[in-house]
Structure formats: C-alpha cells, structure tokens
Amino acid sequence: MEMPVPSQHRLDRKSELVLRLRAILPADCVIDDPMETRAYECDALSAYRCPPMAVVLPYTTEQVAQTLKICHDLNIPVVPRGSGTSLAGGAMPTSDSIILGVSRMNDVLDTDYDNRVIRVQTGRTNLSVTGAVEADGFFYAPDPSSQLACAIAGNIAMNSGGAHCLKYGVTSNNLLGVRIVTMQGDILDIGGAHLDAPDLDLLGVICGSEGQLGIVTEATLRIIHKPEGALPVLLGFDSNEVAGACVSDIIRAGVLPVAIEFMDRPCIRATEDFAKAGYPDCEALLIIEVEGSPIEIEEQLEKILAIAATHNPVEMRRANDLQEAARIWLGRKSAFGAMGQINDYMCLDGTIPVSKLPYVLKRIGEMSREFGLGVGNVFHAGDGNMHPLILYNANEPGELEKCEAFGAEILKLCVEVGGCLTGEHGVGIEKRDLMDHQFTRDDLIAQMNIKDVFDPAWLLNPAKVFPLDASASRRDGGM
Numbered sequence: 001m002e003m004p005v006p007s008q009h010r011l012d013r014k015s016e017l018v019l020r021l022r023a024i025l026p027a028d029c030v031i032d033d034p035m036e037t038r039a040y041e042c043d044a045l046s047a048y049r050c051p052p053m054a055v056v057l058p059y060t061t062e063q064v065a066q067t068l069k070i071c072h073d074l075n076i077p078v079v080p081r082g083s084g085t086s087l088a089g090g091a092m093p094t095s096d097s098i099i100l101g102v103s104r105m106n107d108v109l110d111t112d113y114d115n116r117v118i119r120v121q122t123g124r125t126n127l128s129v130t131g132a133v134e135a136d137g138f139f140y141a142p143d144p145s146s147q148l149a150c151a152i153a154g155n156i157a158m159n160s161g162g163a164h165c166l167k168y169g170v171t172s173n174n175l176l177g178v179r180i181v182t183m184q185g186d187i188l189d190i191g192g193a194h195l196d197a198p199d200l201d202l203l204g205v206i207c208g209s210e211g212q213l214g215i216v217t218e219a220t221l222r223i224i225h226k227p228e229g230a231l232p233v234l235l236g237f238d239s240n241e242v243a244g245a246c247v248s249d250i251i252r253a254g255v256l257p258v259a260i261e262f263m264d265r266p267c268i269r270a271t272e273d274f275a276k277a278g279y280p281d282c283e284a285l286l287i288i289e290v291e292g293s294p295i296e297i298e299e300q301l302e303k304i305l306a307i308a309a310t311h312n313p314v315e316m317r318r319a320n321d322l323q324e325a326a327r328i329w330l331g332r333k334s335a336f337g338a339m340g341q342i343n344d345y346m347c348l349d350g351t352i353p354v355s356k357l358p359y360v361l362k363r364i365g366e367m368s369r370e371f372g373l374g375v376g377n378v379f380h381a382g383d384g385n386m387h388p389l390i391l392y393n394a395n396e397p398g399e400l401e402k403c404e405a406f407g408a409e410i411l412k413l414c415v416e417v418g419g420c421l422t423g424e425h426g427v428g429i430e431k432r433d434l435m436d437h438q439f440t441r442d443d444l445i446a447q448m449n450i451k452d453v454f455d456p457a458w459l460l461n462p463a464k465v466f467p468l469d470a471s472a473s474r475r476d477g478g479m
C-alpha cells in the first residue's frame with residue numbers, strides 16, 4: 001500500500017508547530033514525544049503504521065478551531081481521530097501530519113425526550129450515548145460491533161452501521177445535525193434538532209466524508225423509545241448458499257426483522273472454541289431478531305420459521321427468554337475477537353444486493369481455494385453488508401500482499417454484482433486504490449471538487465479515499 005513521500009519542509013516545522021500549539025492549549029493537550037505518539041501510529045487496520053509528528057487532544061470546539069488555524073497557517077496536514085477503531089486505515093497518520101483526536105470531548109450537552117434528540121460531543125462512545133438515556137427507556141439505534149469503544153465522531157465520518165441497522169438505518173438515518181470546524185478554523189452548524197434542512201442537504205455530504213471536509217465536534221442524534229420486547233431465532237444450514245437464499249426469501253416476503261446476521265463454519269468453529277455459545281455443528285447459521293409486542297414478535301417469528309423450514313435447516317432454535325437470547329447473541333458478538341485468536345485476519349467490507357448473496361458466497365469460496373487463503377464470513381446479511389475475514393500469516397513474507405490481492409478481487413466482485421466497495425467501514429487507505437472500479441475519473445473529480453470547497457489546501461486526512469494519482473496535483477498544490 002503506497003503512501004506519499006513525507007514533506008521535509010513540513011517535518012522541519014515540527015518545533016515551531018509544537019511551540020505555537022503549546023502557547024494556546026493546556027499543557028496536556030499536545031503530545032510530541034515519539035514514544036507517546038507511537039500509540040497513534042495506526043487504527044484497527046494495524047497492518048499499516050506510521051507515527052505522526054504530534055498529537056493534539058483538545059477539550060473544546062474552540063481549541064479545535066485554534067489548532068486547525070495554526071496547522072493551516074503552517075501548511076501541516078491534520079488527521080482527525082475518534083477512538084481509532086477504523087478497519088479501513090481512515091485514522092492512520094502520515095509522518096508529516098498531526099493527529100487531532102476528539103476523545104476528551106465526550107460530554108452529553110442536551111437531552112430532549114419530548115423531541116427524541118440528544119446532543120453530544122463527538123468523542124463520546126457509541127454505547128455511552130445509549131447509556132445516557134436507557135434508564136428513561138430510550139436508545140441510540142446504530143450499533144457497530146465496536147460500539148463499546150468507537151466514538152460518534154468516527155461513526156459520522158464512516159457513516160457506520162451495525163446489526164440493528166436493517167430496521168433503523170445507519171448513522172446518516174439517525175443524525176440530525178453537526179457542529180464542524182473547517183481546516184481554516186471556521187465553526188459551522190449544519191442541520192439541527194429537526195427532520196430536514198430547508199436548504200442544500202450538507203449534512204448528507206458531511207456524514208460519510210471520512211474526515212476529508214472538517215472536524216466534527218458535536219452531533220445531534222435521534223434517540224428512539226425502546227421496543228416492548230425483542231427475541232432472536234437461530235437457524236443452522238448445511239451450506240452458505242442455502243443460508244443466503246433463506247435471507248433473500250425473508251426480505252422478499254416483506255418481513256422486516258431488526259437484524260439478520262450470518263456466520264459460516266470457520267467463524268462458528270472459532271466462536272464455539274472462544275465463547276461456547278452452544279452453536280450447532282453446521283456450515284452456516286443465521287441469527288434473526290424481531291421486536292415489538294409479544295403478539296407482533298410471535299407473528300414475525302412464525303413467518304420467518306415457515307420460510308426457513310422450506311430450506312431444510314439443520315437447526316431452528318428460538319429464544320424464549322432474555323437469557324436464551326443473550327446466549328444466541330454471545331457467539332456473534334465475540335466472532336471478531338474469536339477469529340483474531342486463531343489467525344491474523346483482514347476484515348473486508350462490501351455491500352451487495354441481498355438477492356446475490358448465494359452467488360457471491362459461492363464465488364468467495366472458490367476464490368479462497370484459488371488464492372490458497374482461508375476465509376471466514378460473518379456479516380449483516382439482511383442489508384447485504386458482507387465482512388469476509390481473510391486469514392493469513394503476517395509473519396510469512398508475501399502473505400499480506402496475497403491477502404490484499406484476494407481482498408481486492410472480493411470487493412471488485414461486490415461492484416460487479418451491482419453492489420458497492422464499502423458497506424460501513426469506509427474507504428480510508430484500504431479501498432482507496434479500488435475506487436477506480438466503482439467510479440469513473442469524472443465521478444472522482446466531482447467528489448474532489450467538493451473537498452476543494454471545504455479544504456482548498458487539501459490538508460485534512462491526506463492520501464485517503466481518492467486514488468493517489470487522481471489527487472496528486474491537489475495534494476501537492478499546498479506544498
């Protein structure tokens with residue numbers, strides 16, 4: 001994976017930069033000791049690493065604005081960071097940039113149950129947004145599996161999703177407004193505690209923009225009343241394709257479960273060893289959760305079980321109480337950790353039309369044999385968001401490159417069948433060089449024109465999202 005050569009001119013300005021930052025920020029906000037900046041050298045795509053020149057951890061939006069003004073003045077690139085759980089390398093720095101992390105900005109600013117909104121600083125973790133309102137019967141719906149750690153900042157930048165987004169939508173469907181600071185240090189409020197903007201939908205531009213347009217410091221989020229109840233059912237099948245076909249049939253029948261999660265044999269085995277959730281010995285399993293009143297739950301489960309029965313399942317297990325429900329979810333929630341225990345892996349993220357699941361799963365199996373690398377599939381099947389986990393040995397020379405090539409072929413397949421390079425993890429550096437498979441150069445130029453408006457000097461999160469050759473003249477313009 002190629003990154004631009006660092007600018008010596010910028011590296012030479014480190015002392016001046018740190019002096020100026022220390023003059024306006026509390027002492028504990030600026031880190032420049034190389035031993036400490038190493039903690040920020042990567043995100044959860046840990047195959048790629050590069051420590052930044054310095055790290056700034058402000059407490060307020062005003063401090064973010066002052067930091068950005070200084071960096072703009074000195075022509076220093078800035079990489080925004082929430083909790084650093086990106087799987088696409090979105091928060092990885094370059095050696096001539098600084099990290100600007102919002103993790104200390106984690107307050108709840110306002111809670112309005114009458115209008116079902118909450119305003120938070122974006123360093124707040126996803127799960128702790130629900131934590132702030134659950135005692136009053138509310139929750140924040142988007143639920144990335146990393147929700148204990150990931151911040152609302154990164155959720156907005158990546159337009160993150162999660163298991164329950166089949167029913168409630170992803171971040172963009174639950175975000176009402178943001179406070180954002182531009183690279184020039186201007187503070188803008190976009191959207192607010194209301195449904196739709198009267199003018200251009202700039203919120204739609206900001207959500208999913210991967211730190212390219214500004215630093216988001218506050219967010220107004222929709223909160224939802226907790227449903228009366230929810231119950232999952234676990235279905236086991238003797239092939240991936242049959243499980244995929246069952247998902248297509250459920251969606252086609254018009255049932256809208258809150259989640260449909262898929263795991264194949266390698267993931268089932270790994271999670272059984274790790275979490276001992278009591279999963280059946282089968283090729284593929286689905287966890288399908290429905291919610292509502294007891295009557296609504298019964299009605300939906302009946303339809304789902306009837307559809308599943310037509311696919312000859314090897315197991316149909318419904319939870320009857322909260323304990324059984326937790327046991328069904330236990331394995332799925334520990335799947336990524338469990339896979340990490342047995343092997344190095346690269347987690348991919350692409351989206352396909354649900355009806356193509358059986359074909360794509362079959363092709364991934366064939367490609368796995370062609371590349372000689374194992375692959376486990378665990379993903380949000382209801383919305384076609386796939387997460388193949390390619391297993392490789394990071395200590396074996398050449399395996400990472402082979403893994404990258406296999407991953408690229410899977411993502412190209414997603415585009416080929418009418419899907420998309422990303423589902424919820426974003427483009428970052430991971431998929432940057434594949435963007436040409438999804439977009440024409442004119443498409444990419446149109447997207448880069450938008451960045452020109454917000455960040456004319458191209459200092460925010462450099463060398464991400466756009467193929468390096470497409471963005472070269474813009475990135476070099478500010479040198």
Ligand SMILES: Cc1cc2nc3c(=O)[nH]c(=O)nc-3n(C[C@H](O)[C@H](O)[C@H](O)COP(=O)(O)OP(=O)(O)OC[C@H]3O[C@@H](n4cnc5c(N)ncnc54)[C@H](O)[C@@H]3O)c2cc1C
Nearest residue numbers: 082083084085086090145151154155157160161211216424
């Ligand atoms: C085990 C595991 C499971 C995961 N499961 C899911 C899942 O189910 N669904 C899902 O969608 N993702 C998932 N992820 C990926 C990741 O958690 C999400 O992308 C998450 O939203 C990143 O949030 P973060 O705060 O860690 O952001 P970071 O990793 O810090 O940054 C992510 C991106 O956001 C930008 N950014 C950060 N802060 C700001 C800001 N204040 N303003 C502007 N841009 C900013 C960064 O520059 C970067 O491009 C998972 C990751 C792991 C490790």
